[in-house]
Amino acid sequence: MDETVNNPSMKKSFGKSLLYALPMFLITFVFITGGKPDFSDPAGTLAILATFLGMNILYFLMHYTGKTDKFRAIIFIVFALSLSFTLIRNMLEIRHSMSFSQADIVECKIPFCHLVIPMMILPAAFTKSIIFPGTILGGFANISSMAVLWLVATLVLGRGFCSWGCFYGGWDDGFSRLRKKPVIKKISDYWRWMPFAVLLMVAITAALSLTPTYCSWICPFKAVTEFEQVTGMESAAKAGVFISLFLGLVVILPVLTRKRTQCSFLCPLGAMNSLSNKITPFTVKIDKKACNECFKCVDVCPLFALTPEDVKNGKVSIFCSKCGKCVDACSRKAIHYGIKGIPAGSMKKFSRNIFLFVSFLFIAVFSSGAIITVIKSIFNLFI
Ligand code: SF4
Ligand code: SF4
Numbered sequence: 001m002d003e004t005v006n007n008p009s010m011k012k013s014f015g016k017s018l019l020y021a022l023p024m025f026l027i028t029f030v031f032i033t034g035g036k037p038d039f040s041d042p043a044g045t046l047a048i049l050a051t052f053l054g055m056n057i058l059y060f061l062m063h064y065t066g067k068t069d070k071f072r073a074i075i076f077i078v079f080a081l082s083l084s085f086t087l088i089r090n091m092l093e094i095r096h097s098m099s100f101s102q103a104d105i106v107e108c109k110i111p112f113c114h115l116v117i118p119m120m121i122l123p124a125a126f127t128k129s130i131i132f133p134g135t136i137l138g139g140f141a142n143i144s145s146m147a148v149l150w151l152v153a154t155l156v157l158g159r160g161f162c163s164w165g166c167f168y169g170g171w172d173d174g175f176s177r178l179r180k181k182p183v184i185k186k187i188s189d190y191w192r193w194m195p196f197a198v199l200l201m202v203a204i205t206a207a208l209s210l211t212p213t214y215c216s217w218i219c220p221f222k223a224v225t226e227f228e229q230v231t232g233m234e235s236a237a238k239a240g241v242f243i244s245l246f247l248g249l250v251v252i253l254p255v256l257t258r259k260r261t262q263c264s265f266l267c268p269l270g271a272m273n274s275l276s277n278k279i280t281p282f283t284v285k286i287d288k289k290a291c292n293e294c295f296k297c298v299d300v301c302p303l304f305a306l307t308p309e310d311v312k313n314g315k316v317s318i319f320c321s322k323c324g325k326c327v328d329a330c331s332r333k334a335i336h337y338g339i340k341g342i343p344a345g346s347m348k349k350f351s352r353n354i355f356l357f358v359s360f361l362f363i364a365v366f367s368s369g370a371i372i373t374v375i376k377s378i379f380n381l382f383i
């Protein structure tokens with residue numbers, strides 16, 4: 001008999017789950033406290049403790065319940081909100097405003113974000129210069145650390161970065177969960193190719209103009225981070241585009257469709273990450289022998305990564321972010337986390353355990369600083 005039919009659950013016993021959670025517990029303790037806990041600041045200590053415990057409880061629950069997506073989403077969404085909060089706080093402390101002026105651009109006082117990477121590559125290759133005016137801003141978001149972190153995460157997780165690493169993805173992920181049922185059900189799968197068109201457009205326009213065109217004109221997340229001071233028609237038009245795209249693609253459409261529409265239809269880095277899915281060791285596999293073609297996985301996928309044809313062919317597309325939603329939804333466990341080289345349907349628990357450990361480590365490392373800062377600020381209000 002097939003393992004999926006006999007053993008459909010990824011649940012573990014309480015003791016076994018604790019055992020699986022122990023390495024994460026130790027690693028995150030060393031990472032979050034730097035190995036030397038400092039108890040002199042009560043708000044800081046409480047924030048570290050809350051972040052550390054919260055993360056490890058979520059990781060434990062992934063093993064104990066056998067479910068992934070809902071626990072991943074909690075940390076992913078909190079990460080996105082916390083990052084915007086800390087970024088805005090930094091802007092206000094250092095520049096005294098969320099908007100930046102031409103002088104700030106000249107003085108390179110603009111924090112760097114990974115979405116700039118697709119625009120930097122061509123100009124950097126041909127002109128040997130970085131076109132983004134970013135630098136270390138109060139030790140925050142500098143170019144080299146962001147690029148290295150993104151590169152390592154992308155090589156290991158592929159587009160898994162878009163559910164386990166990116167500090168923006170939690171915004172549309174969060175809004176896509178607000179309604180239980182979608183209002184708009186039919187959206188053509190062709191739209192999932194749109195980010196490749198955006199990628200091509202921003203790469204060419206950035207190379208020709210030697211300016212980060214996506215940041216200057218299109219990025220919806222300018223609405224919740226930093227934006228150019230409105231001083232005339234052009235800057236007003238840019239602000240209008242940022243706010244409209246944020247409201248349309250990050251808030252309204254995700255609520256109406258239950259899909260991550262910004263990440264699915266616009267983000268050029270998402271397109272690059274999709275390509276990197278080709279080279280990463282982790283994947284999501286479909287065991288055709290166990291699948292009854294109910295297409296529940298297609299319905300729940302927030303990134304249009306699955307079509308009925310993909311399921312019939314037994315292949316998840318390159319758009320998959322390894323969020324785990326389809327894996328959790330499939331009652332036959334026919335779709336599952338896998339490792340390249342291991343056939344679909346085999347070693348499902350082993351593959352999931354390894355993937356969860358690696359991907360959770362990434363999100364814990366990426367998010368803990370911002371989450372601690374936010375919790376500390378909240379505690380400081382009361383202490
Ligand atoms: S598609 Fe873009 S914004 Fe969305 S999670 Fe991926 S990198 Fe982040
Ligand atoms: S939910 Fe499971 S059984 Fe249904 S189509 Fe998807 S993989 Fe097959």
Ligand code: SF4
Pocket residue numbers: 284300301302303304305306316319320321322323324325326327
């Ligand atoms: S195919 Fe599954 S794991 Fe991949 S993005 Fe869609 S729901 Fe998430």
